[in-house]
Amino acid sequence: MSFRGIIIVLSLFVLGIAFSGFASYSQTIVTPHSEVTIDGKKLAQQNCASCHGKDLKGDAGPNLHEKGALLTEETIAQIIHDGVNGKMPPMGGGGLKNDKEVAAVAKYITSLGESK
Ligand code: HEC
Known part of the structure; x- marks a missing residue:
């Protein structure tokens, strides 16, 4: 694999981590809303x-x-x-x-x- 190829694969990897981090972050904002209802x-x-x-x-x-x-x-x-x-x-x-x-x-x- 060329040096350029490695850089591309690496940046995709970093993007993937950043995105999964974002996904779990948005989940923690959403969760408390469902607990607001008073039983x-x-x-x-x-x-x-x-x-x-x-x-x-x-x-x-x-x-x-x-x-x-x-x-x-x-x-x-x-x-x-x-x-x-x-x-x-x-x-x-x-x-x-x-x-x-x-x-x-x-x-x-x-x-x-x-x-x-
Ligand atoms: C420490 C005991 C106790 C607790 C805890 C309690 N109650 Fe009572 N409640 C009573 C008693 C004793 C009476 C009757 C009072 C009387 O003789 O007029 C009563 C009466 C009532 C009445 C009728 C009042 C009337 O004018 O007819 C309602 C409605 C009521 N309670 C609702 C509740 C609700 C809802 C809760 C929970 C948030 C609750 N109570 C918690 C002891 C309690």
């Missing part, structure tokens, strides 16, 4: 099930399937945000970090009401 069901299981029961069908606290059918999303969000007269701690006892998480849980609770 209301998971948050409810983590923050509400301890008092409202494993399936949220009632334990120390009332059955949330019934409450989901009775109350609006806004009302439930308000209840989660403020708690209930010292009987239920606000923000799922501190497990919920912001209004978006509260809203996601509230939406999930109303969906329980519909699935009855």
